[in-house]
Amino acid sequence: MLSPVLAANNASVIYGSGALATAALADVSLTFEPGEVSLLMGSSGSGKTTLLSLLGCLRTADRGHVTLLGQELRGCREPELVRLRSEHIGFVFQFFRLFRSLTAVENVEVGLEFTPGGRGGKMTASAALDAVGLSTKKHLRPEQMSGGERQRVAVARALAKNPRILLADEPTAALDSASGAQVAELIRTLATERGMVAVIATHDPRLTPFGDRVIAMSDGKVVSDQRSGA
Numbered sequence: 554m555l556s557p558v559l560a561a562n563n564a565s566v567i568y569g570s571g572a573l574a575t576a577a578l579a580d581v582s583l584t585f586e587p588g589e590v591s592l593l594m595g596s597s598g599s600g601k602t603t604l605l606s607l608l609g610c611l612r613t614a615d616r617g618h619v620t621l622l623g624q625e626l627r628g629c630r631e632p633e634l635v636r637l638r639s640e641h642i643g644f645v646f647q648f649f650r651l652f653r654s655l656t657a658v659e660n661v662e663v664g665l666e667f668t669p670g671g672r673g674g675k676m677t678a679s680a681a682l683d684a685v686g687l688s689t690k691k692h693l694r695p696e697q698m699s700g701g702e703r704q705r706v707a708v709a710r711a712l713a714k715n716p717r718i719l720l721a722d723e724p725t726a727a728l729d730s731a732s733g734a735q736v737a738e739l740i741r742t743l744a745t746e747r748g749m750v751a752v753i754a755t756h757d758p759r760l761t762p763f764g765d766r767v768i769a770m771s772d773g774k775v776v777s778d779q780r781s782g783a
Contacts (some may be wrong), residue, residue, distance in 0.1 A: 557585065561581050583768065583778070585718075592755060592764035596756055599771050600771075600772070608752060609644060610626060621641065639640075645708055645724045656691065660695075679691060684712065686707040687709065700727060720752050721749045735764035766778070
């Protein structure tokens with residue numbers, strides 16, 4: 554049996570110690586499938602961002618296990634976590650994190666500088682912008698673009714290195730309803746076309762139709778895990 558692309562098994566994150574110990578994440582077990590968009594939903598403090606940090610190799614579990622492409626992450630040193638992030642994971646954040654002085658294609662190209670070999674430079678960056686529908690906006694700077702277009706640049710930057718996994722933390726929170734829906738639909742389409750694992754942390758119920766699976770979290774625990782049509 555093949556190992557899953559990404560999985561957590563009884564993963565916990567503990568802050569503090571002794572009587573002051575608090576579980577930000579408690580015994581979470583989940584498996585994520587290629588081509589599937591999973592929504593992590595819950596209010597602030599529910600544990601969804603902490604779980605995303607584990608899945609994204611930004612930290613390791615205090616108890617339990619997280620595996621990426623069959624590799625156990627607990628015990629990995631920081632250089633190995635950095636390598637795994639740069640080679641296999643694309644990140645999209647709530648705030649676009651674009652350089653205001655750079656054009657769209659330059660912003661995507663900068664992201665490629667942190668991947669092994671640069672992965673193709675300007676040609677790859679340009680192709681990534683084509684993929685998110687910004688072929689005519691490549692030479693615009695962020696202030697010349699709408700919020701939805703800026704977030705699509707951020708998605709292009711995450712996808713330019715052709716990651717196996719796309720992780721998004723509240724990617725539509727700074728957008729209006731129409732722009733948010735366009736970005737969510739874009740992520741769903743690209744995940745399907747590329748066979749990526751896509752995990753979106755959000756508190757926005759308007760994104761529910763764009764997920765193949767909704768994982769509800771509360772107090773650091775998974776309280777339900779429902780796939781569309783189930």
